[in-house]
Amino acid sequence: MAIKIFVTGGTFDKEYDEIKGILFFNKTHLSEVLKIGRCKLKVDIKTLMMKDSLEMTNEDRKIILENCKKTKEDKILITHGTDAMVETAKMLANSIKDKTIVLTGAMVPYKFGSSDGIFNLGSSLAFVQTLPHGVYIAMNGKYFCWNNIRKNKETGVFEERG
Amino acid sequence: MAIKIFVTGGTFDKEYDEIKGILFFNKTHLSEVLKIGRCKLKVDIKTLMMKDSLEMTNEDRKIILENCKKTKEDKILITHGTDAMVETAKMLANSIKDKTIVLTGAMVPYKFGSSDGIFNLGSSLAFVQTLPHGVYIAMNGKYFCWNNIRKNKETGVFEERG
Amino acid sequence: MAIKIFVTGGTFDKEYDEIKGILFFNKTHLSEVLKIGRCKLKVDIKTLMMKDSLEMTNEDRKIILENCKKTKEDKILITHGTDAMVETAKMLANSIKDKTIVLTGAMVPYKFGSSDGIFNLGSSLAFVQTLPHGVYIAMNGKYFCWNNIRKNKETGVFEERG
Amino acid sequence: MAIKIFVTGGTFDKEYDEIKGILFFNKTHLSEVLKIGRCKLKVDIKTLMMKDSLEMTNEDRKIILENCKKTKEDKILITHGTDAMVETAKMLANSIKDKTIVLTGAMVPYKFGSSDGIFNLGSSLAFVQTLPHGVYIAMNGKYFCWNNIRKNKETGVFEERG
Numbered sequence: 045m046a047i048k049i050f051v052t053g054g055t056f057d058k059e060y061d062e063i064k065g066i067l068f069f070n071k072t073h074l075s076e077v078l079k080i081g082r083c084k085l086k087v088d089i090k091t092l093m094m095k096d097s098l099e100m101t102n103e104d105r106k107i108i109l110e111n112c113k114k115t116k117e118d119k120i121l122i123t124h125g126t127d128a129m130v131e132t133a134k135m136l137a138n139s140i141k142d143k144t145i146v147l148t149g150a151m152v153p154y155k156f157g158s159s160d161g162i163f164n165l166g167s168s169l170a171f172v173q174t175l176p177h178g179v180y181i182a183m184n185g186k187y188f189c190w191n192n193i194r195k196n197k198e199t200g201v202f203e204e205r206g
Numbered sequence: 207m208a209i210k211i212f213v214t215g216g217t218f219d220k221e222y223d224e225i226k227g228i229l230f231f232n233k234t235h236l237s238e239v240l241k242i243g244r245c246k247l248k249v250d251i252k253t254l255m256m257k258d259s260l261e262m263t264n265e266d267r268k269i270i271l272e273n274c275k276k277t278k279e280d281k282i283l284i285t286h287g288t289d290a291m292v293e294t295a296k297m298l299a300n301s302i303k304d305k306t307i308v309l310t311g312a313m314v315p316y317k318f319g320s321s322d323g324i325f326n327l328g329s330s331l332a333f334v335q336t337l338p339h340g341v342y343i344a345m346n347g348k349y350f351c352w353n354n355i356r357k358n359k360e361t362g363v364f365e366e367r368g
Numbered sequence: 369m370a371i372k373i374f375v376t377g378g379t380f381d382k383e384y385d386e387i388k389g390i391l392f393f394n395k396t397h398l399s400e401v402l403k404i405g406r407c408k409l410k411v412d413i414k415t416l417m418m419k420d421s422l423e424m425t426n427e428d429r430k431i432i433l434e435n436c437k438k439t440k441e442d443k444i445l446i447t448h449g450t451d452a453m454v455e456t457a458k459m460l461a462n463s464i465k466d467k468t469i470v471l472t473g474a475m476v477p478y479k480f481g482s483s484d485g486i487f488n489l490g491s492s493l494a495f496v497q498t499l500p501h502g503v504y505i506a507m508n509g510k511y512f513c514w515n516n517i518r519k520n521k522e523t524g525v526f527e528e529r530g
Numbered sequence: 531m532a533i534k535i536f537v538t539g540g541t542f543d544k545e546y547d548e549i550k551g552i553l554f555f556n557k558t559h560l561s562e563v564l565k566i567g568r569c570k571l572k573v574d575i576k577t578l579m580m581k582d583s584l585e586m587t588n589e590d591r592k593i594i595l596e597n598c599k600k601t602k603e604d605k606i607l608i609t610h611g612t613d614a615m616v617e618t619a620k621m622l623a624n625s626i627k628d629k630t631i632v633l634t635g636a637m638v639p640y641k642f643g644s645s646d647g648i649f650n651l652g653s654s655l656a657f658v659q660t661l662p663h664g665v666y667i668a669m670n671g672k673y674f675c676w677n678n679i680r681k682n683k684e685t686g687v688f689e690e691r692g
Binding site: 401404406407408475482483492495507508525 | 645661
């Protein structure tokens with residue numbers, strides 16, 4: 045069975061608007077990154093939204109939840125902004141027990157060079173294949189259970205809450 | 207405990223000699239790639255050799271085997287040329303039963319842009335953390351048991367032998 | 369005699385702050401870009417400021433003017449934000465008649481990949497060596513006299529005023 | 531009138547064959563590089579051959595010469611392997627007096643990242659617009675007359691013969 049990938053936006057997919065000199069969302073680069081990774085996994089990519097996670101509403105999270113619930117695949121990868129990734133993970137964990145869901149993102153946009161996005165995509169696709177049912181966040185080469193993680197806002201690094 | 211990384215060369219670490227116009231090995235780019243991936247795993251990198259896997263001798267494989275045996279870590283990642291990766295995996299599997307060993311590599315040198323190396327490093331570091339003891343090859347987003355894989359020389363893609 | 373390069377900021381040198389998710393100035397990448405270009409010209413680089421050209425004050429422009437006046441080299445390259453590049457060129461042209469001054473910049477930061485910065489640096493260094501005394505803007509592979517150019521704010525392209 | 535660009539191959543356009551692990555020629559990347567440079571010059575690109583300059587025959591050089599002669603544009607840029615660039619320049623200079631011809635190339639393939647190709651393309655397009663009739667080589671940010679240059683095979687740098 046394929047791995048389901050839900051795209052929600054986040055730094056991973058941001059681009060630079062050279063006319064306005066600002067960062068913006070166009071469309072996802074997931075397929076491009078998978079191609080560079082020579083990834084041969086069967087994946088099914090669906091874009092749910094293109095948002096900064098700080099701007100995600102409860103309504104947005106409901107859309108993510110409903111899509112995770114109704115999809116037939118039990119291995120789900122979600123690309124997500126890092127700032128509010130933990131909130132979404134928590135919400136999903138409260139409702140879904142019979143699937144492996146991994147959230148990942150990036151500190152630097154894929155299009156900017158030297159992004160961690162392709163590394164994180166590699167590790168999160170591996171984690172979603174091997175971890176038992178549950179909701180996880182995969183960043184910095186590690187995986188974390190949804191209820192034992194925080195993003196250190198000063199370093200940008202995800203840590204166990206200890 | 208740290209993840210042990212043994213570097214043996216392969217396409218991953220090849221560079222372009224701009225004076226001679228040929229590909230060559232200098233030193234490994236593993237640390238640079240881990241930094242780009244914002245990897246925060248505890249890793250211990252040791253370069254065993256810098257070779258094309260097609261040029262690896264039995265003597266070279268013994269060096270790899272001895273290092274895998276004597277290292278105290280039970281999670282080992284080996285970067286390796288793809289052409290003869292399966293042979294090394296088989297040799298290791300015959301002798302080592304109590305560790306998780308993942309071999310990975312790249313189809314395109316890391317230094318050339320659009321390399322699969324950083325993606326493979328992400329996925330193989332995830333696999334080595336989550337798979338049970340055994341010897342595996344991680345390429346194309348997938349993992350394979352050492353005794354059920356071949357590299358398709360025409361497509362460059364790793365496949366189950368079926 | 370060396371070519372004098374004055375750095376004033378602009379998109380060329382912007383970087384991405386991965387903690388705050390914003391664009392910012394750190395230090396110039398001129399030397400790095402010249403190294404990638406295998407440039408062997410004798411150049412002398414001096415950073416005057418690191419600013420968006422939209423934020424440049426009359427005081428800033430006086431600093432640029434004074435530095436252009438007092439430097440002994442008669443070939444001067446200035447990296448500059450594109451939005452107000454024409455204003456600075458005009459101010460310089462009113463006072464300096466005995467030097468070749470070329471202003472250039474970039475639509476996309478050098479650090480973001482696929483930047484026009486390295487191309488523009490190549491062409492502007494060539495123009496400054498070959499054009500007669502005067503003040504010019506070099507963008508999009510072309511050179512323009514300071515009094516016959518405008519930046520099209522909708523396309524980001526520099527055009528003759530016709 | 532447009533600038534004529536003749537493509538002849540050279541390191542600039544080499545690519546990496548990830549199946550065979552060797553360098554090869556596919557098609558030229560000139561248009562792609564001009565697009566990244568946001569170049570708005572009117573250019574007319576024609577591929578004459580895709581060759582290492584060390585493998586160029588007298589027959590190949592005759593093809594280049596005939597094309598330079600018969601093209602109506604008097605500004606011509608030629609991308610060329612660096613090893614035998616001087617020989618081609620000399621041959622062209624012996625026959626063509628009424629055009630500005632600039633030969634350029636790269637030390638590192640454009641596709642490998644950190645190539646000097648885009649910088650050289652920027653400078654050579656500027657030189658071809660501004661230099662008087664004659665045959666020139668543009669490398670390392672400099673231009674050289676065809677009869678006063680050699681490539682230092684040890685450093686890869688072009689130098690005046692002094």
